[in-house]
Amino acid sequence: MDFMKALRAAWRERNSLLCVGLDPDPARLPSSLAGKPRAVFEFCREIVDATADLVCAFKPQIAYFAACRAEDQLEALIEYIHIQHSGTPVILDAKRGDIGSTASRYAEEAFARYRADAITVNPYMGWDSVEPYLMWEGRGVILLCRTSNPGGGDFQNLDLGNGEKLYERVARLASGSWNATGNCALVVGATFPDELARVRALVGDMPLLVPGIGAQGGDIAATVSAGQTSDGLGLMINSSRAILYAGEGNGGNFADAARRAALDTRAAINTCRGASVSPLFRG
């Protein structure tokens, strides 16, 4: 699979900019799975089956698997997605960043071991810490630019003296000299729509992974308006907790609740998409 081609196909075929984040918190798994040896995999598998036709990508967050020694379940989950929902890109959210020789090992982990189609990468260590991922043909490399968390601005928003912010410098490099292969993308949080618009203005139609709607409070209308490309695409709008745990506390089937939440979120996103999108494709 070529990540960028698969993403563009999924945007159109599934009429969706929604990315579902797979962050299986052991403390929040449904009671029906309690005590099962592969509860993390089973939970994610049911979420995936319930939402795959509604998403442009899945994004497993590796920390949730690593903290509970469930690397084997993460491997099984990504393999399951590739087999059962072929064509759905999988982004490994790992935010790796290290010197070249070590980055090569992390790339091996993400692309050979887990068979992810894309990985998130932290750019703080510069070009030679990013290049090893880009040497994997057809894999996406999604660099942190302006993150959605409260402290995201501590460094990312610092002014470089010429009016340019640090996150803008990241965006400029990632869409310029670093992007010879065309496989770069960026992470820009939904919680800062002005900065999302600024990044969109800098990077052309580069795909943006946008966390921060749902539990983190980002506004869907502002996000779509600020981040979409002229053809109403360009975004992977991530929701994790608001979909995974939509059924929490109501006693119903968690996968059904997740599907309803994904349908609602996709519809809310599509309602806001540009006029260039056919009305037939909305909702």
Next chain:
Amino acid sequence: MDFMKALRAAWRERNSLLCVGLDPDPARLPSSLAGKPRAVFEFCREIVDATADLVCAFKPQIAYFAACRAEDQLEALIEYIHIQHSGTPVILDAKRGDIGSTASRYAEEAFARYRADAITVNPYMGWDSVEPYLMWEGRGVILLCRTSNPGGGDFQNLDLGNGEKLYERVARLASGSWNATGNCALVVGATFPDELARVRALVGDMPLLVPGIGAQGGDIAATVSAGQTSDGLGLMINSSRAILYAGEGNGGNFADAARRAALDTRAAINTCRGASVSPLFRG
């Protein structure tokens, strides 16, 4: 174990500022271990036994274990160090960085699962991405400041308009408002001694983890001169490949070769340490 106390004790008792990095590259393991199911653990265990009395810390790099599905061997290695070489601090080199809820899972991975005494963390996402690690009492949190790789300056050396560089801002925060617990430390590469001196001037006697001697070309004398505190301490000078693979190609015992390389490196470091260190403790 309290990381900072254990580090200070190891500096004095072992008369060493040397940190040995455990980066087991499968392609470079000795032929005597080829094909063994726990070759990565066995290799590191022999290196650890051969050098533990010469180091102030060990630093396993998690990518080398994760790329070859050897998380269980990393767990076993750290447990082995704690039991057989008790009092030797273990730094998990993971360079994690994520929003607070995810950072909590990474802290769980490092401190509960692997029982590391300290972890390296990437500061790009700001304060709330760092805080969850600091909530683990007595564990060290070693923030990337000025890294040793060629691209380290792409962002870290950017001028913030007032003459301050980005890495200096990181150093100022890590030694100021972020360091209420006293458990912060910084990564500063040996390949840039002027910037190492600048960080030392900013952070008082905060411990600095200094990669970049050996394979990366950093100069020991310049590193010690620029980075030591007034009492000739303050540094964890890391060497990985130059020690692990010292015996490569010469047919001898790799652990013996590693010990000789560690002895030589410790001696080279101690020869350069400040006059306030008793001559009895050198070499």
